[in-house]
Amino acid sequence: MTRAIVLDIEGTTSPTDAVRTDLYGYTSAHLPTWLSENTDGTADSVLTATRELAGEPDAGPERVAEILRGWLESDVKAEPLKTAQGAICAQGFRTGALRGRFFDDVAPTLKAWHADGFQLFVYSSGSERNQRDWFTFADAGDLSGLITDHFDLVTAGPKREPASYESIADRIGVSPPDILFLSDHPDELDAAVAAGWQVVGVHRPDEPNPPRPPHRWVSSFADIDPQLPAH
Structure with missing residues (x-):
């Protein structure tokens, strides 16, 4: 039973389009700003984990945003990407954008x-x-x-x-x-x-x-x- x-x-x-166009698109558009403005918060762990996974320990926020966008477009299920997407889209849901x-x-x-x-x-x-x-x-x-x-x-x-x-x-x-x-x-x-x-x-x-x-x-x-x- x-x-x-x-x-x-x-x-x-x-x-599928609702997820990939709405959530993925919103995440991609806001990644650079979110990474640069939240380095003392959640973004710090995302920066560190992305550098480690990508094998680029010296990558700055702009490069990390580029890496994460690449993973997003390829639908890579990487934990730092999911963390960033969760935080970024949370803002979008609460402002009514999503x-x-x-x-x-x-x-x-x-x-x-x-x-x-x-x-x-x-x-x-x-x-x-x-x-x-x-x-x-x-x-x-x-x-x-x-x-x-x-x-x-x-x-x-x-x-x-x-x-x-x-x-x-x-x-x-x-x-x-x-x-x-x-x-x-x-x-x-x-x-x-x-x-x-x-x-x-x-x-x-x-x-x-x-x-x-x-x-x-x-x-x-x-x-x-x-x-x-x-x-």
């Missing part, structure tokens, strides 16, 4: 599942900070109260590794067969199945990741009944 539902964001709850964009079926379905007693979690490659803001400052209204907890690459691990899903199951205290994972990426679904989870693939129109057997695929959350076995 399903007790917990774990949600991916990009391509699953929200358009909003969490969701597919139309998501908010009403999540509200229904929450009302039915399912625990809802988010597991995304974006930082936990960005995830929380994405749901709090959503275009459909504040959805943060529906989510029990969030996980990212730092707190749970890579999304294509079964060990990451085992870690999440341990932390939320739910048996793997009682967890349902929704994602648009077949490799992530494979990893979750290897960890003993139920899965349903979500393929939205115009989204980049094509469906792949043996998983069941839907185009809307409205087509999912968590009370029924996923596979």
Whole structure:
């Protein structure tokens, strides 16, 4: 019996373009200023970690911004980039420059599942900070109260590794067969199945990741009944 539902964001709850154009674009535009103006705060750790990962110990803020922009464009899941993006976009959400964009079926379905007693979690490659803001400052209204907890690459691990899903199951205290994972990426679904989870693939129109057997695929959350076995 399903007790917990774990949600991916990009391509699953929200358009890929919303994440990559809105969050990535805002981050890229504000990186140089943020790095130069916050050297006594969070930016200091980002500068240090980026220099180490890039093998450029003498890189100044402008060069670090260039490195981080390159990683952003290549979708590199580097921790200092995620830290910078979380801090920069937090400002954007709070000034109204950024909003969490969701597919139309998501908010009403999540509200229904929450009302039915399912625990809802988010597991995304974006930082936990960005995830929380994405749901709090959503275009459909504040959805943060529906989510029990969030996980990212730092707190749970890579999304294509079964060990990451085992870690999440341990932390939320739910048996793997009682967890349902929704994602648009077949490799992530494979990893979750290897960890003993139920899965349903979500393929939205115009989204980049094509469906792949043996998983069941839907185009809307409205087509999912968590009370029924996923596979």
